[in-house]
Amino acid sequence: MPFKLYNALSRKKENFKPLKGKTVRFYACGPTVYAFVHIGNLRTFVFDDLLRRTFELNGYKVKExxxxxxVDDKTINGAKDSGKTLKNYTSFYEKRFLFDVKALNILPAAKYTRATDHIQEMIKMISTLFKKKVAYKTSDGIYFNISKFKNYGKLSRLKARELKIGARVRSDEYEKNNAQDFALWKFKKEGEPSWAAPFGEGRPGWHIECSAMSIKYLGMPLDIHSGGVDLIFPHHENEIAQSEAAYGKKFARFFAEGEHLSIGGKKMAKSLGNIFTLRDIEERGFEPLDFRYLTFTAHYRSPLSFSWESLSASRNARKKLEEKALLAPKSDAKVLKKFKMEFLAALNDDLNIPKALALVWKARGRDEILYADKILGLGLDKVKKVAASAGLEALLREREVMRRDKKWREADLIRDKILKAGYIIEDTPQGARLKRAS
Ligand SMILES: [Zn+2]
Incomplete structure (x- = not known):
């Protein structure tokens, strides 16, 4: 069954297959580790995970x-403001990001690559661009000359007249109406971290890191490059320009970008001050997986509106699905086979996860639901265990009540029940606790 995926390069759905053998070489733009990622960012990372799991359901291996x-404008400014070294500042947020990845049951990448560990690869690439006269030097850095790359704008469909030939932009992020020569390397400024380079001490611009690292680990062309929709311009556009101008080969065969999470009709963005983090939603009593479920209620190329009501509805749906997985009977083999076909067909139609989810709600058998969970990643296979221990927790609380009321016999009977289930009770200053009997 072909996997049809919308390719932002052609603006069409195309049949996706890896170029070589059965391994998909997949590059996903990751976070800037300068703050807690917000749930708008996390929608993109769950989308990457959905893409990754769908490749795997199609029988491919994925090297992600x-x-x-x-290191970029934001991390440098953040470190300066907090009085920390860049490394100290970013490693805190890096750890928090990986913690969120785990909480959302996002499958880990084969490798998470730090920009600061790949400065030499970036210097090498900039030198190549310099030699090919696609890059030039000014008093404050090395710039990419967009007029030297005739396909500039092919991803974001910039018209030639929108390009400001000869004008330069130094900042890492800028708007579409500012299509100008962009910084590959920024010369050393007082109080900024810097590295030695043949063209002058300094630090990289933002865009060059993804070209250098993706090519190093995956080669050209990548099978697929993903990210959030706001990365199409300038980030992905600049990645294509640098990579193809340096090596004369196609950079990536597919580009797939996920839409925004919106709130009250506006994009959720740190710059707009309307963000929530995973910690914010946990503080309101939700679990990270409630948010994961919420992301499946919209197609990845449609904006998804966030509200506490929609998150609450997702929590209820997820709990019902857990109950369904727990109580459903074993599936009939024929029914299961049909379900697998339909479920995969929905995903292979440009990741139609709302349709796939609707099929799960119609399913009757446990095996269908567990098969679907390979994609949903809601931990539905673990529900049984969780429910059993939840039952024991309730017994433990009941025993506490009995002890408080000095009903020792009843309390001991409950203790025996818990013991039979394979747990012992530890009485601690903080209260009684269950511990697995060894
Ligand atoms: Zn990137």
Whole structure:
């Protein structure tokens, strides 16, 4: 069954197959580790995970590389403001990001690559661009000359007249109406971290890191490059320009970008001050997987509106699905086979996860639900264990009540029940606790 995926390069759904053998070489743009990622960012990372799991359901192996941007305008400013070294500042947020990845049951990348660990690869690439006269030097850095790359704008469909030939932009992020020569390397400034380079001491611009690291680990062309929709311009556009101008080969065969999470009709963004993190939603009593479920209620190329009501509805749905997985009977083999076909067909139609989810709700057998969980990643296979221990927790609380009321016999009977289930009770100053009997 072909996997049809929308390719932002052609703006069409195309049949996806890896170029070589059965391994998909997949590069996903990762976070800038300068703050807690917000749930708008996390929607993109769950989308990457959905893509990755769908490749795997189609029988492919996936080699996924994700970068961690730990040197750019934002991280440098953040470190300065907090009085920490860049490394100290970014490693804190890097750890928190990986913690969120785990909490959301996002499969880990084969490698998370830090920009600061790949400065030499970036210098080498910039030198190549310099030699080919696609890059030039000014008083504050090395710039990429967009007029020297005739396909500039092919991903974001910039018209030639929108390009400001000869004008330069130094900042790492800028708007579409500012399509100008961009910084590959920024010369040393007082109080900024810097590295020695043949063209002058300094630090990389943002865009070069993804080209250097993706090519190093995956080669050209990548099978697929993903990220959030706001990365199409300038980030992905600049990655294509640098990579193809340097090596004269196609950079990536597919580009797949996920839409925004919106709130009250506006994009959720740190710059707009309307963000929530995973910690914020946990503080309100939700679990990270409630948010994971919420992301499956919209197609990845549609904006998804976040509200506490929609998150609450997702929590209820997820709990019901857990119950369904727990109580459903074993599946009939024929029914299961049909389900697998339909479920895969929905995903292979440009990741139609809302449709796939609707099939799960119609399913009757346990095996269908567990098969679907390879994609959903809601831990539905673990529900039984969780429910059993939840039952024991309730017994433990009941025993506490009995002891408080000095009903020792009843309390001991409950203790025996718990013991039979394979647990012992530890009485601690903080209260009684269950511990697995060894
Ligand atoms: Zn990137």
């Amino acid at each position: 590389i994700m970068n961690l941007t730990d």
